Amino acid sequence: MQAALELYVGQGFDQTTVAEIAELAGLTERTFFRYFADKREVLFWGAGALQELLVSTVADAPESDAPIVAISAAIQAAGAVFQEQREGVLLRQTVIATNTELQERELIKLASLVSAMAGALRQRGVAEPSASLSAEAGIAVLKIAFARWIGEANEQDLAQLIRALFVELKIVTAS
Amino acid sequence: MQAALELYVGQGFDQTTVAEIAELAGLTERTFFRYFADKREVLFWGAGALQELLVSTVADAPESDAPIVAISAAIQAAGAVFQEQREGVLLRQTVIATNTELQERELIKLASLVSAMAGALRQRGVAEPSASLSAEAGIAVLKIAFARWIGEANEQDLAQLIRALFVELKIVTAS
DNA sequence: TACCTGATGACAGTAAGTGACATCGTGTGC
DNA sequence: GCACACGATGTCACTTACTGTCATCAGGTA
Structure with a gap:
């Protein structure tokens, strides 16, 4: 969540890929989608x-x-x-x-x-x-x-x- | 629009691909997206x-x-x-x-x-x-x-x- | 020590959506 | 009748969100 918000704020939501979030958070893209149904859901936790x-x-x-x-x-x-x-x-x-x-x-x-x-x-x-x-x-x-x-x-x-x-x-x- | 609605009703929205809609309507996928911003928009014309x-x-x-x-x-x-x-x-x-x-x-x-x-x-x-x-x-x-x-x-x-x-x-x- | 289980990684695949360029048909001016 | 401009469409390549499946691994338990 922290990684995603940071990137969304810093470079914009559209410009942020899930791959980037996952890398920043130190995990896999696949794991991201195990916690959040989609890229948007992070903001509505x-x-x-x-x-x-x-x-x-x-x-x-x-x-x-x-x-x-x-x-x-x-x-x-x-x-x-x-x-x-x-x-x-x-x-x-x-x-x-x-x-x-x-x-x-x-x-x-x-x-x-x-x-x-x-x-x-x-x-x-x-x-x-x-x-x-x-x-x-x-x-x-x-x-x-x-x-x-x-x-x-x-x-x-x-x-x-x-x-x-x-x-x-x-x-x-x-x- | 007609083609899309037909498919959405017949086989479900999720199960319908834009390729199918385009084929049924007799045009290209690319052309579909020139008229509708996305797959959903068709229903809100x-x-x-x-x-x-x-x-x-x-x-x-x-x-x-x-x-x-x-x-x-x-x-x-x-x-x-x-x-x-x-x-x-x-x-x-x-x-x-x-x-x-x-x-x-x-x-x-x-x-x-x-x-x-x-x-x-x-x-x-x-x-x-x-x-x-x-x-x-x-x-x-x-x-x-x-x-x-x-x-x-x-x-x-x-x-x-x-x-x-x-x-x-x-x-x-x-x- | 064997085993079970929950979390994660690895990987392949589907499909939505976009950008760039080619093509074609139609009308317009000359 | 011809060259040309233009709008609509096709083609193709590409990115990326999201999914299914199987392997791996670490921690706890009998």
């Missing part, structure tokens, strides 16, 4: 942990919380994690921004988060389509908040940005 | 037209319409198009459902629709983040409505399903 965080946060929310409130709590928790690792997150994102296939991979990971959160809501007794709608709304907020958090120089608090966007979403959909 | 429909529907909505109302109209218009071509849409979707990379491609097309609609809203004077939030909400509704429309045997009206989901979204986010 943390997705599993993120999903667990979201699911457990939704699951552990107070029973009285409405679906969207539980989702909001989960997204904020995710935001806090990003905030803690700002440097690494920014680096990773600069790489992703340069390559379409990486953006595709990121989107399917987000879609997986939606499914997982919707499942966690259903576990709480929330019916469809409310569960899916809430989960989708949460990821939509995360996407926009994340983009702003990265795009703007002045470092805002991501969790706070997320809260503000949930409020804005409420206003926008109320019309 | 209509994305451009869909985007135009969404953008123009948003643009042409009455000035008095709130952002979410304009978005709702656009998504319903898209739904109507799908409804008209139900057979083809279903066929296409069975192919996409079998392959992860196709799902990724579909997601990035949807993300492109979000950007386009958000742009159309900004053109109407809607500020960020309202524009992006509304557009994201609209695509979220479309995704869920589409999944239900396809998944259930009893053929419901897609536009109607979409309308119901916008209402549900309003309720869900109001909490």
Whole structure:
């Protein structure tokens, strides 16, 4: 992972071959593919942990919380994690921004988060389509908040940005 | 396109080589790649037209319409198009459902629709983040409505399903 | 000591995608 | 009627991601 990220950042994702990564890491190309399904997957190793965080946060929310409130709590928790690792997150994102296939991979990971959160809501007794709608709304907020958090120089608090966007979403959909 | 779809449906996307498609279509592999950036893109030829429909529907909505109302109209218009071509849409979707990379491609097309609609809203004077939030909400509704429309045997009206989901979204986010 | 097992290497092969150049058919100006 | 320009296609060589298969090797166990 370290070798791959180093090369992706240094010379670009497209310009980096798996052979180079393997050599830098001191192993074989074949071994690389035993750990990562493809060249892209290296950048999404943390997705599993993120999903667990979201699911457990939704699951552990107070029973009285409405679906969207539980989702909001989960997204904020995710935001806090990003905030803690700002440097690494920014680096990773600069790489992703340069390559379409990486953006595709990121989107399917987000879609997986939606499914997982919707499942966690259903576990709480929330019916469809409310569960899916809430989960989708949460990821939509995360996407926009994340983009702003990265795009703007002045470092805002991501969790706070997320809260503000949930409020804005409420206003926008109320019309 | 016809040759590719035929083969994808008949023997599966993964099992179909570009060489086969080219042969069936009576041209060269190289020529195939002059028309389609990759093997996946064939299935998304209509994305451009869909985007135009969404953008123009948003643009042409009455000035008095709130952002979410304009978005709702656009998504319903898209739904109507799908409804008209139900057979083809279903066929296409069975192919996409079998392959992860196709799902990724579909997601990035949807993300492109979000950007386009958000742009159309900004053109109407809607500020960020309202524009992006509304557009994201609209695509979220479309995704869920589409999944239900396809998944259930009893053929419901897609536009109607979409309308119901916008209402549900309003309720869900109001909490 | 024999053995089992999980991780890695070695190697051959498939197929997607790209770049460079040749060819061909069609229309246009003269 | 002819030379020419140009867009579309074919040809070919090449890179590289990814896969299947078998050999090897190190560490732990009976």
